[in-house]
Amino acid sequence: DQQVKQNSPSLSVQEGRISILNCDYTNSMFDYFLWYKKYPAEGPTFLISISSIKDKNEDGRFTVFLNKSAKHLSLHIVPSQPGDSAVYFCAAISNTGNQFYFGTGTSLTVIP
Amino acid sequence: DTGVSQDPRHKITKRGQNVTFRCDPISEHNRLYWYRQTLGQGPEFLTYFQNEAQLEKSRLLSDRFSAERPKGSFSTLEIQRTEQGDSAMYLCASSLHTGFNTEAFFGQGTRLTVV
Numbered sequence: 001d002q003q004v005k006q007n008s009p010s011l012s013v014q015e016g017r018i019s020i021l022n023c024d025y026t027n028s029m030f031d032y033f034l035w036y037k038k039y040p041a042e043g044p045t046f047l048i049s050i051s052s053i054k055d056k057n058e059d060g061r062f063t064v065f066l067n068k069s070a071k072h073l074s075l076h077i078v079p080s081q082p083g084d085s086a087v088y089f090c091a092a093i094s095n096t097g098n099q100f101y102f103g104t105g106t107s108l109t110v111i112p
Numbered sequence: 113d114t115g116v117s118q119d120p121r122h123k124i125t126k127r128g129q130n131v132t133f134r135c136d137p138i139s140e141h142n143r144l145y146w147y148r149q150t151l152g153q154g155p156e157f158l159t160y161f162q163n164e165a166q167l168e169k170s171r172l173l174s175d176r177f178s179a180e181r182p183k184g185s186f187s188t189l190e191i192q193r194t195e196q197g198d199s200a201m202y203l204c205a206s207s208l209h210t211g212f213n214t215e216a217f218f219g220q221g222t223r224l225t226v227v
Contacts, residue, residue, distance in 0.1 A: 004154075032213035043116075043203050043218035044155065051213075089154050097213050098168050099145070100205075102154030 003027045004092050006103035014111050019077040021106050023090035026071065030092040034100070035064060035075045038087045047088075048075070080110045116219035118204050124225045125194055132190045133222045137206030144187050145216060146179055147203040148172070155203055161187060162209070194226045 005024045013019045021035075031052040036044035050057040050064045050073070057064050063076045077084055087105045117136040125131050137144045142163050147155035158177070159169045163184035173179075176194075181187040191198055201223050205216040 006154075034215055036218070041221075041223065043118075043205075043221045046215045046217055049215050091154075093213050095213070097209060099157040099160060099170075100155075100216060101157070102147075104152070104154045 002104075003030075004090060004101045004103040006090060006106050008106050009104070010107045010109070012109045012111060013080045015082055016079045019075075019080045019084065019108055019110070021075040021077075021088050021090075021108065023073045023075075023103055024071060025073075025092050025101075027092070027094065027101075028071070029094040029096070030101075031095045032093050032097075033064070033066060033073050034091045034093075035062075036089045036091060036102075037084075038089060038105070044089055077108075080108075082110045082112050084108060085110050116204055116206055116217055118202075118219035118222050120222055121220060122223045122225075124227060127196060127226055128193055130190065130192045131194060131224065132188055133202055133204075133224075135187045135189070135204030135206075135219060137186070137204070138208075138217060139185075141206035141208045141217075142184070143207045143209045143216070144181055145205040145207075146187070146189050147205065147218075149201045149203060149221075150199075158189075191224075194224075196226045199224055199226045 034049040035047045038044045066073045091100045091102045145160040146158040149155045161181040176192045201221045205218045207216040
């Protein structure tokens with residue numbers, strides 16, 4: 001039962017343009033959402049998070065948007081850089097907070 | 113504190129052998145999680161500790177798997193009688209939970225290959 005879904009396995013973007021990564025979830029009890037970046041053979045690195053009481057959170061080039069009614073969140077990277085090329089995972093946790101649920105990831109390639 | 117540390121980074125073992133992995137979380141973090149990741153998948157939850165108490169285990173965690181967190185500090189994950197299907201990246205994460213959800217920080221992972 002995949003409660004967090006990333007329907008785009010891969011995305012290619014030109015350097016300097018915007019990257020938009022999408023994530024959908026099914027569990028309305030989720031109240032905290034996170035994005036992680038992962039390079040091969042390494043553990044996921046935390047990027048940015050958002051609480052369900054907000055609809056937007058920004059940190060430098062990274063912005064996460066949350067649409068609770070649609071159960072959808074997205075990560076915007078502007079401007080995209082070649083070093084952003086990695087696999088991005090979205091994750092969610094409920095207010096009982098006993099485990100993080102992860103999507104299957106989107107592989108982002110930023111073309112110089 | 114340099115973050116979550118896992119040891120070893122890589123482990124190759126023969127089918128049927130036992131293996132043990134260690135995780136040292138960020139020192140002030142009270143929650144510690146174990147996840148497993150295979151190629152093309154997101155991390156899958158195995159178990160988590162609140163301080164020294166193991167509060168939840170996934171059904172993925174068969175009776176060949178056991179985890180401990182003595183004294184609420186480092187944790188070990190042991191797999192007995194390893195099978196080829198156990199080959200995966202084993203990830204440890206920690207977080208500081210004070211009644212509200214916060215981010216979890218992951219270690220570099222232990223890559224297990226069962227031959």
